[in-house]
Amino acid sequence: MIDKPRPQALAQVMEISPYVPGHAPTKGSGPSFKLASNENPLGASPAARQAVIDVSANLETYPDGSARALREAIAQRYGLDANRIICGAGSDEIFQMLAKAYLETGDEIIQTTHGFLVYHLVAQQSGAVTVIAPETQLRTDVDAILERVTAKTKMVFIANPNNPTGTYISFEDVRRLHAGLPSNVLLVLDAAYAEYVRANDYSSGIELVSEFENVIMTRTFSKIYGLAALRLGWGYAPMHVIDALHRVRGPFNVSETAQRAGIAAIQDQTFIETSLALNDAQRERLTDGLEDLGLAPVPSVANFVLVNFPESLGKTASDAAKYLDAHGVSVRAMAAYKLPDCLRISVGNAESVDAVLSHLADFLKTS
Template sequence: MTAKRGPNPRPGILDIAPYVPGTSALPGAGAVVKLSSNETPLGPSPRAVEAYLEQAAHLSRYPDGSARPLREALAKLYGLDAARIVAGAGSDEILNLLAAAYLGPGDEAIYSEHGFLVYKIAILAHGATPVPAPERNLTADVDAILARVTEATRLVFIANPNNPTGTYLPFDEIKRLHAGLPEHVILVLDAAYAEYVRANDYEAGIEMVATSENTVMTRTFSKIYGLAALRLGWAYCPSAVADVLNRIRGPFNVTGPSIAAGVAALADQPHMEQAVAHNTVWRARVAEALDRIGLHTTPSAANFLLVHFPDGTSAREADAFLHQRRIILRRVEEYGFPNALRLTIGTEDENNAVLEALTEFMDGAR
């Protein structure tokens, strides 16, 4: 008897390694210190929570199809043209919309060697060829990227700062990268962690979008604004690109509660600045403490540290050791770091707990 065959996806789809998020729970009872997903330890603004809850009385109504209140709030805060802002269900959706609009079989898209995994997935999902560019000192290398541009290149993805390294390209390097790209290639600046950067030579991408026709900046409310569960992101685009994305996105791709919470979060800038200040202080303290116990970290401009384990120790064993103490960090083998863990900066108590546990682990490894 011949077995029945079901429908098959397009060639290449089953070759895509699905995105696997950081571990979020452990078996057994007891509280967990979760520092695996780069979430803010301060949580969302109370004003955002209140706005979200108020939307419970309106769940039978469709949201504004263009997320107009959110786009107008963003435009007011940053001095942007609201018509050039596109909202999405997280910046992940924006990245996938860009791939859907501009990539197909025979096309290529470039990203840095240790760049966000979603880039490769989005490229492959639309039949295009992913082209990783080597990094220098765990930082995107402009010359390496430009050397890989061909007639088939359509998109260049740059996470700035990058996840999971935390490194960033100064704005002069971004301008040099853009200047070297053909006009038909879109430079996508993924600035998910932009609010955490306090370097004078950094610019998230607003100026580049304002002065070119082939740059898109993507942002998220998942990190510093603490709204990860709502899946809310946005992009600032040239008018032509915004028009394209609005043609293919879902008609109600952002929920009403998400829009309301996002608007309220933007209105509470003191809460956001408090999160920045907390991160700046504790990122330095944690990095210094890790260095003292023999764990090197990549200098980071974001809200996490890439922790490298020395020869003779194992990140996998450290991860298991931390799990025994109800602590979760992020393993990053799929990013090309088999002997490193990514550590999100948490609350004071969480940071101290992970430092105490890693000290114990390193003492036992000596």
């Protein structure tokens, strides 16, 4: 039989290591807790759940391609211009739109050492090169980023707060970063965890977008709003950026179910405040408990805690993850983020925090 040529994917695509999401724990006889994906332990707002039920009566109808009602709800919540908002299937899709609209082979993006993996993936899809800027004490280093800007730089991605470190930089530092960038470089501010931050010197970046032509801020409904299953995110940007993104956006990229649930969720401030209060209390318990066990958690402003397992303990992060999984608790290993000695643990409810601390205490006692 004669071998025939077959379709070949682009070289840069075949170099991509697919993103691996957090996994559910191994099922055991007792309760289990998925703490690997930074999901809201309270689930979603009752109003959002009812919206999903209501949509089921009209599943034959296409959604509004522009997500007009959702954009207006977001605009009303934050005092924005709805025309400068774009919605996507999670903020991940907005990153993909940015890559399609602005990156080509030979271009460069900059991200930090432990920045979100998806930035690198979308750059690879377009044949662009990812330049890594080192962090300082697991925090975005503005000077390190600016030192790496070249004529090839097209975008700078920072997650603020950062995933997986849980750290943030002040709005003053974000402004300094922007001020040091050429006007043709797009600054992408990924504010997926912004709702959790209580610090007075923090801002998600809305002000910068309103003031300048080369900034976009992205947000998600997957975390505080508990709508991860529906895949919903949004971005706020100058009109010329929004225009470009609409030209590469799929015509019906956000389902009607996601749009209706998003509207209900963003209007349910009581649910948001309840979620925040739970996260504040349990994050403190988790952090203090990890310290009491002799571990080294990184102070976090998000809904997860990164914890280091010192070599001196003789217990590796990988071993701890396997032990927890065998006892019904899944957490996120961090080797892919160049943090092989760390685990990222989502902040859950009181029962899940108790389970993590109890199982880790047993793990550290075993020979």
